[in-house]
Amino acid sequence: MNNEINYHQKYRKARSKSVGHAKKVKYVKVKTTALKRGALAIALATMIAISGIIYGGGKLIDTIQTTRIVYEATEYGRNIVLQNKKRTANKQFFYYEIDDIATELLKDPENFDRNLYGVYSSIGYNETSQKEQIEEVVKSVGNIAKLHPELGIDSYENFSDYCRQKGFVKEDGSIDYEAYEKAMKELIVDEMNLQKLQEKVSEFKTR
Amino acid sequence: MKKEYDVVVLEDGLEYAVIDEITKNGNTYVYLVNVQDExxxxxxxxxxNDTEKFLVGLSSNEEFDEALLYFVNKNNYNLA
Structure with a gap:
């Protein structure tokens, strides 16, 4: 039991040191070093013990399966970003063709929310850039949607407006990005499970 | 001969050895161990960005769990 408490503490410490957008240092290798005798084995054993004791196998496997499902389901959105990420003429910087991303998103209105999440999860080179770019993408989508109501996409002013209309807002009125991300992952997994069920029913009926 | 590990310095001013890098789902995770406390x-x-690489914090507790799992799986420990 004492060991378990100890590992809980180590887990919380490691997580606290790992998570948070404010943590940022240049990835510069200052030197190389040999670890103390047995140090690597202790480090590995600690990580493995933590993961096993805190979660157990089932939860861990669920977590990684969700990640895989979401990654595959958002491929379309991620590819839109990749194809519309362009270099400046001097090759020093890159930028996004926002209107082209918006146009591509509107080609599949039925899966708009899922594809938008794919764009959200891959655009920008840091959190600030990500938020700025996705605001512009949804603004552009809104402008196009106004001209083409037959697409059935609501005309959002920007990404913040999209989140507000979907209810991803904190008590202080700011956008709750974590709630948005969590809800999208759940939606994608639910959609996949629903699709599997529909296929199962269809297969049964055609026997 | 002992294996040498690259060392980086984090915000706390301490040196950490880079014991592994794993790329999954478009993210590259770096696993760091305090040189003085394993x-x-x-x-x-x-x-x-255009010119530099950064080590940044993970987005959520869930991402930490996922990254930990990638490491554990890579090291052939089957928890299922």
Missing amino acids: EDFCIRKVVE
Whole structure:
């Protein structure tokens, strides 16, 4: 039991040191070093013990399966970003063709929310850039949607407006990005499970 | 001959050895162990802009769990 408490503490410490957008240092290798005798084995054993004791196998496997499902389901959105990420003429910087991303998103209105999440999860080179770019993408989508109501996409002013209309807002009125991300992952997994069920029913009926 | 590990310095001013890098789902995770305390570790991910690479904090507790799992799986420990 004492060991378990100890590992809980180590887990919380490691997580606290790992998570948070404010943590940022240049990835510069200052030197190389040999670890103390047995140090690597202790480090590995600690990580493995933590993961096993805190979660157990089932939860861990669920977590990684969700990640895989979401990654595959958002491929379309991620590819839109990749194809519309362009270099400046001097090759020093890159930028996004926002209107082209918006146009591509509107080609599949039925899966708009899922594809938008794919764009959200891959655009920008840091959190600030990500938020700025996705605001512009949804603004552009809104402008196009106004001209083409037959697409059935609501005309959002920007990404913040999209989140507000979907209810991803904190008590202080700011956008709750974590709630948005969590809800999208759940939606994608639910959609996949629903699709599997529909296929199962269809297969049964055609026997 | 002992294996040499790259060392980086984090915000706390301490030196950490890079014991592994794993790329999954478009993210590259870096596994770091405090050179002075092998039970003190953390995970960061690599973000690049046009000219530089950065080690940044993970987005959520869930991402930390996922990254930890990638590491455990890579080291052939089957928890299922």
